[in-house]
Amino acid sequence: MPEGDSYVHAAYAARPILLDEEIVAVEGSAPSIRRYSSRIVGSTVGEVRTYGKHLFVDLDSGYSVHVHLAMNGTLRVRSSGPVRPGPARLVLVTEQGIVTVSGTKDVEADRTPALDARVLEPLGPDLIADEFDWTDFERRARKAGPDISVADFLLDQRVMAGVGNVYKNEVAFLERLNPMQSIGTLEFERLRAMAERSRTLLRANRRPGKRVTTGDWRRSLWVYGREGRPCRRCGTTIRQTWFGAPEPRVTYWCPRCQPAD
Template identity: 35%
Template sequence: MPEGDTVWQATKRLHDALAGHVLTRSDLRVPKYALSDLTGRTVLDVTPRGKHLLTRIEGGLTLHSHLRMDGSWKIYAPGDRWSGGPGHQIRAILGTEERTAVGYRLPVLELLHTADEDRAVGHLGPDLLGPDWDPDQALANVRRDPDRALGEALLDQRNLAGIGNVYKSELCFLLHVTPWVPVGRLSDEYAAHLMTLSKKLLDANRERSNRITTGRRDQNLYVYGRAGRPCLRCGTRIRVANQGDGSRERPTYWCPTCQQGPTPQPGPVAGLGRTR
């Protein structure tokens, strides 16, 4: 699932292409909104909220979308060949005289009154890349359940908005704790540093095409996606396991030497046989 920095980039591309321009084409390929016509209205702005995209349109309307795992918005100039996927995967088309935005495989697409945006995103905690970022509130949200595993608390968008599996794994590595350590075991200093570091990483990557947490050119990430490979710090093999209730895949990576705290029992892991 795209994380806050990726959504921020997608939103910026949409904003640059559409904001301030009148829609000359509108096609929402969702049964509930199939007859909705936005042509003749001006796009006011496109704003990210955590992992959600809010396209605000003249007349008090907002087109709310979410990319989840496979969704994307592509921008095309007149005459460009649309290459985001087959036609049956298109869920939305917003066109102006100069650009056309095409939404592919969007699992969430709804047309709201702008005044009702909270119905879609009001449950979210402070946005790491938004004007509402409040580290104290985000920290209070995370620490509300001291027995909860840190990795799960970070992924809960009601606590703070924008972190996904990549940043969860990387942040825990940088804090030297496993993603399964209970939130209540973090010292006040570590907990405060977690908020500062989360903000720093997303800010540093929101303009980058390649996400980097290491500061190294030869290796972008410390642990995520590196199962079975040597830790960049100590050389121990990186491990991977799913975290959560099993309702969805949440691959979680960690170094058993550099990170302290509970870990799951060894068991079968796709592509690795067993974690060791």
């Protein structure tokens, strides 16, 4: 499941193919990729950057390509070979290889300032970045309604950018918070602690390899995907439900470590 660390990994994989290289061909079914293909082909890639759960390819033409992998999107890199026909939303070709994005509708091209304004301005600070704006986080967190659940607070990209469903479950467990509990029952320091924990886990998983939240790659996650199995901390059976608004998401928790308040 693509989360903030997934985008860092994708950018790391794409840079050897794209960075400082000229785009010699572009394909894909995304409408704006077709519309601005003349602005993309012949341009040189100046930067491949990420912010939360978003990836940008910045071009010296003043345009950028934006990718959001959503739930099931993938970014793949090949060092050589033909541009294969298929359902890809985006195919970028340089002399170094081919980058293909598929499985997501959220691919677009536009002028860089327009993309940044449309995509980035609504988002909270990027948890995985080297610098995190705690003042902005506090302002946004205090505006969140008191009835919002811990689970939905963690997933709200307008408060902090980068947490997806795996980290939602893992952070709630590590902070000993029931994911269905409303944040109005918590002191603000508990909200800040969730952000600090999210930042720690995401940044620890910037390196390539298996996502680990436990510190042990042999048993990498605390609760996510472990319904019916014993809690790694207390032995209680992990439970699962579908919960959240506006779209319910699969949620795992330990009833003993994360009791309902």
